[in-house]
Amino acid sequence: MDVSQYLGVFLDEAHEHLQTLSDQLMVLENDPENEDSINEIFRAAHSLKGMAGTMGYKRMQRLTHDTEDVFSAIRGGQMKVSGGLVDVLFQALDALEAYVDTIQNTSDEGTEDNESIIVELNKILKEGTGGGGEEEKAAPAAEQAAPAEAASEEAAGGDEKALYKSVKLDESQSSTMKDAIVAGKHVYGATVYIDEACLLKAARAFLVFKAIEEFGDIAAVDPSSQDIEDEKFDFNFSMFVVTDESFEKVEAAAKSVSEIVDIVGEEYTESMLGANEAEPAPEPEAVVEEVQPEAVVAAAAPAAKAAPAAKAAPAAKGGAKPAGKPVANRTVRVDIEKLDVLMNLVSELIIAKNSLVSASSNMTSSNSSDNQFNEQIEYLESVTTNLHESVMKVRMVPIESALQKFPRMIRDLEKTLGKKMTLTITGEETELDRTVVDEIGDPLMHLLRNSADHGLETPEVRTQEGKPDVGTIFVNAYQDGNNVIIEVGDDGKGIDVDAVRNKIIERGYASEERAMQMTDKEVVDVLFDPGFSMAKQVTDLSGRGVGLDVVKSKIEALGGDVEVKSKMGEGSTFIIRLPLTLAIIQALMVIVGGEKYAIALGNIQTIEDIPISDIKLVENKEVIQLRGTVIPIVRLSDILDAPSKNDPNANLVIVIVKKGDSLAGLVVDELIGQQEIVIKSLGKYINTGRMISGATILGDGEVALILDSNALI
Amino acid sequence: MAEEKNTQLIEAGTGLPADHKEDIIQYIVIKVGNEQYGIDIKYIDNIVRMQNITRVPKVQSFFKGVINLRGEVIPVMSIRNKMGLEDDEITNKSRIIILKVDPSALIGILVDEVRHVVNIDSENIEKVSHDNKSEAPSYISGVGKVEEGLISLLDLFVIIGEEKGGND
Numbered sequence: 001m002d003v004s005q006y007l008g009v010f011l012d013e014a015h016e017h018l019q020t021l022s023d024q025l026m027v028l029e030n031d032p033e034n035e036d037s038i039n040e041i042f043r044a045a046h047s048l049k050g051m052a053g054t055m056g057y058k059r060m061q062r063l064t065h066d067t068e069d070v071f072s073a074i075r076g077g078q079m080k081v082s083g084g085l086v087d088v089l090f091q092a093l094d095a096l097e098a099y100v101d102t103i104q105n106t107s108d109e110g111t112e113d114n115e116s117i118i119v120e121l122n123k124i125l126k127e128g129t130g131g132g133g134e135e136e137k138a139a140p141a142a143e144q145a146a147p148a149e150a151a152s153e154e155a156a157g158g159d160e161k162a163l164y165k166s167v168k169l170d171e172s173q174s175s176t177m178k179d180a181i182v183a184g185k186h187v188y189g190a191t192v193y194i195d196e197a198c199l200l201k202a203a204r205a206f207l208v209f210k211a212i213e214e215f216g217d218i219a220a221v222d223p224s225s226q227d228i229e230d231e232k233f234d235f236n237f238s239m240f241v242v243t244d245e246s247f248e249k250v251e252a253a254a255k256s257v258s259e260i261v262d263i264v265g266e267e268y269t270e271s272m273l274g275a276n277e278a279e280p281a282p283e284p285e286a287v288v289e290e291v292q293p294e295a296v297v298a299a300a301a302p303a304a305k306a307a308p309a310a311k312a313a314p315a316a317k318g319g320a321k322p323a324g325k326p327v328a329n330r331t332v333r334v335d336i337e338k339l340d341v342l343m344n345l346v347s348e349l350i351i352a353k354n355s356l357v358s359a360s361s362n363m364t365s366s367n368s369s370d371n372q373f374n375e376q377i378e379y380l381e382s383v384t385t386n387l388h389e390s391v392m393k394v395r396m397v398p399i400e401s402a403l404q405k406f407p408r409m410i411r412d413l414e415k416t417l418g419k420k421m422t423l424t425i426t427g428e429e430t431e432l433d434r435t436v437v438d439e440i441g442d443p444l445m446h447l448l449r450n451s452a453d454h455g456l457e458t459p460e461v462r463t464q465e466g467k468p469d470v471g472t473i474f475v476n477a478y479q480d481g482n483n484v485i486i487e488v489g490d491d492g493k494g495i496d497v498d499a500v501r502n503k504i505i506e507r508g509y510a511s512e513e514r515a516m517q518m519t520d521k522e523v524v525d526v527l528f529d530p531g532f533s534m535a536k537q538v539t540d541l542s543g544r545g546v547g548l549d550v551v552k553s554k555i556e557a558l559g560g561d562v563e564v565k566s567k568m569g570e571g572s573t574f575i576i577r578l579p580l581t582l583a584i585i586q587a588l589m590v591i592v593g594g595e596k597y598a599i600a601l602g603n604i605q606t607i608e609d610i611p612i613s614d615i616k617l618v619e620n621k622e623v624i625q626l627r628g629t630v631i632p633i634v635r636l637s638d639i640l641d642a643p644s645k646n647d648p649n650a651n652l653v654i655v656i657v658k659k660g661d662s663l664a665g666l667v668v669d670e671l672i673g674q675q676e677i678v679i680k681s682l683g684k685y686i687n688t689g690r691m692i693s694g695a696t697i698l699g700d701g702e703v704a705l706i707l708d709s710n711a712l713i
Numbered sequence: 714m715a716e717e718k719n720t721q722l723i724e725a726g727t728g729l730p731a732d733h734k735e736d737i738i739q740y741i742v743i744k745v746g747n748e749q750y751g752i753d754i755k756y757i758d759n760i761v762r763m764q765n766i767t768r769v770p771k772v773q774s775f776f777k778g779v780i781n782l783r784g785e786v787i788p789v790m791s792i793r794n795k796m797g798l799e800d801d802e803i804t805n806k807s808r809i810i811i812l813k814v815d816p817s818a819l820i821g822i823l824v825d826e827v828r829h830v831v832n833i834d835s836e837n838i839e840k841v842s843h844d845n846k847s848e849a850p851s852y853i854s855g856v857g858k859v860e861e862g863l864i865s866l867l868d869l870f871v872i873i874g875e876e877k878g879g880n881d
Contacts, residue, residue: 681786683786686788687773688769688772689771692771694786702765705770
């Protein structure tokens, strides 16, 4: 079967399941008795195994299978969660992740068997469950002894009893079964009848499942297992069984349960399955999720048979698993490239709209048809703005997906570094453009490692300093106007400014005289400079000379910036500021020296008209006092080399811009007004430094540059 | 904006453009100062008339600024400034040649005049290793012989590349 078309879905879901496994393992490590976690892990591992099997990734399936067995035993209470076990499970998880990565890159799972992990898992399982191996042999023997009478009863049953024929199978179910047929296994459709006097029909149904699961796999049931569990069915149910055994065996197993009056069924071929294939079910995933936890698979691998008793427990426990079927999910997965195309089209539309606006403003609006034209232009303007906002919203995703791997990373760091630390994350629901979320993970990871490696002290030192021995690392994300702020920090020792200053001199980065003159902030900023690393020793984690400078350049490439606040002995915080949107912004258009510039509206606090006499000099820098605050002013005509044509004694038009807590006043010659602009890159050849963040095309076809006010503060 | 089609130029050229022999390379002949230069046609995306160039502050002096080409913002450099000649004098004949040396990043160069297209057989191209000419010989990849005389062939990678400092 060609499964390549499902590869994308497989990868998406595999990542989700692996993340669930990782998250829940972390919970389990701290709370080994947490049943919800165990169930959750079991479910995720099981789904993962099923998916890997369907896609034909045998190695991955085998590893998941063995992992699942361990959880099966834990869930059944045969063994306890221990630190050593969690470590091995994390190894298994890493190996699974490696499979998924390989599949993502090559569409193939590769050739790594991860034998050592499998051996380790089985060892743990053996030790944990104790003597499982003996039962393994006993169980099949018992089954062999089971009465193997019963012959072609299904013929007598007739079609009206063979309700399985009308069961609708969804795609994944039927493909699993087709695969099984291809693999030489038997697939049987069967309908089981329960005595109408039976009081506990759900329990009977489970006993049937349990019995069949001794030697086979229940690929589908109808009604759904959830409904069976809730007793929402008549006195019969249908199922599809995948097994190596004969139908007689299935029949015998079912009839061995008391109050089962009859079972009809037959072997299915591939073509017969086709008849049962449903239209794509509205929520096939939900159905699979619900069914599989009970349908504990006993495949051919010996390890699976190691603890038949372990399987009884999960099946029984299945009755207590969290209910609450998800409401039909009204979402669509869309390729990000399609959204990029849509975004580009919206950009083009806005440029076209801007040129219409500019053309219409040149017309005299004396007659009524012109007025009507202007009305329509205004309408178009509001439609394009709304369209842009909608497209932006579609592209926005919570930053959570970039943060969720960090708890695991901190756990690992805790072990390798021998420090105690906790990670707190707030604001993971803050939304950012998908592209930014995809790119921000690496810089954040670097900062976190930095905090763990260089920021936090060892527990002994912390105790001496009177701090709690467990260090805290935090990630806080929140929205601030047109920006999203991500703070990454720790309560460690902070940056030793004098040590950095000495390093600067020692490495000849700056002369001693210059270094002594540098403010603390300037010194700290040197840390972001390429090639300057503070690490006293090179560790696995950081300190290879690439570090903060890479973080900085990555963040700047995303249109953001990063600064650091640090206090000796109290810790440091890196503050990352990212633009909410990448492509289209509202901007204030201004004129400086006859040239048009755009300033992002989100950064503007107010616009002031200030008499020249109000400008004061502080340390040779021009400032103004505004409502009690002293604000430095920047004459844009000077820094842009665009001599102002205004009367030097006239009042100054000052645009007050903010960046976090700091303000600055930008002196412009003239204001044009607010406009929606599309940000275009200046390309790779032209190097403008930080001051110009891009360019935009105005309604008249002219190019105007966009000033990055954050770089001017 | 006014775009001149390459075909017009080819009509004015000297050779047979349809004949794509491997050893014949087509060059567009441009004039900068008193000198004629050839630019390999395969690197040319487009030739546009002079238009308003938006100055970009604080960049290398040979960058005149940026223009809007079909909705994209394209940097424009002055080949005169790059070669250390006196500043451009914009005339009716001034053109911006849009180069696609890197297909993902277009760049325009401002020239005094675009003359015509020539076909030069690779046999008639002499590679320049060192030259007695005083003006920046490193911008020249070779010299081509045509009926009307010699044409210096521009090394576009050097012209637009950053490795050669220019006269900033």
